[in-house]
Amino acid sequence: TYISIRKFLTLGLVTSLAAVTGAASAQSISVNFTESAGHANQQIAPTNTAGLNGAANWNNTTAGGSGVQGSLLESTGATTGATVTWSSAGVWGDGTADPDANLGIGDAQLARGYLDENPGPGVSFTVTSIPYLSYDVVLYLSTDTEGGTYLPFTINGTSASSTGTKSLYGNNPNWDASNTVQLGGLSGDLTVTGPVRNGPDRASVAGFQIVVPEPTT
Secondary structure (H helix, E strand, C coil): CHHHHHHHHHHHHHHHCHHHHCCCCCCEEEEECCCCCCCHHHCCCCCCCECCCCECCCEECCCCCCEEECCCEECCCCECCCEEEEECCEEEECHHHHHHHHCCCHHHHHHHEEEECCCCCCCEEEEECCCCCCEEEEEEECCCCCCCCECCEEECCEEECCCCCCCCCCCCCCCCCCCEEEEEEECCCEEEECCCCECCEECCEEEEEEECCCCCC
């Protein structure tokens, strides 16, 4: 019953945020930052889905706080020429996501591990050879501390941020305006940078999606 209710809530979020993320069938490249390949409950299986658009075929990183991963899959399962390069202070995780992550719930697996921005430098990553003429981006944010806010990120030169108070997964298991950053109308390579933690205010990234916007009619 818990899982069914949660999926219903997630579908509602997809509808309300469709202006940026598009429908569930939207083509996308999705990357899940994990603490390491050894954390099995942080690895989203190819057939499992996660994120606001319910995408499959997530790319799980196998390195730690810094690394490079190429030949990224898109949601259709096709291999692209896109490559992600990331850097951060290290990796950490939200232990309150463990019960759902152990059950294979994709959104919990996404939230379970993240790139840490403390004590510095802040999280940064680039994606090159993106195969889309234009795209939207969604950042998924996670934390191990309740309260405070998520700090603004710079995405291709534009400042963007979430709104509201940040929460542990155990207190808010849904992706919403408080734990995602969304920006549309992008093209070319993707460059994202975040600031260093400021007390309870953080900029820790669990993953991201590059999404082809659905045409409007």
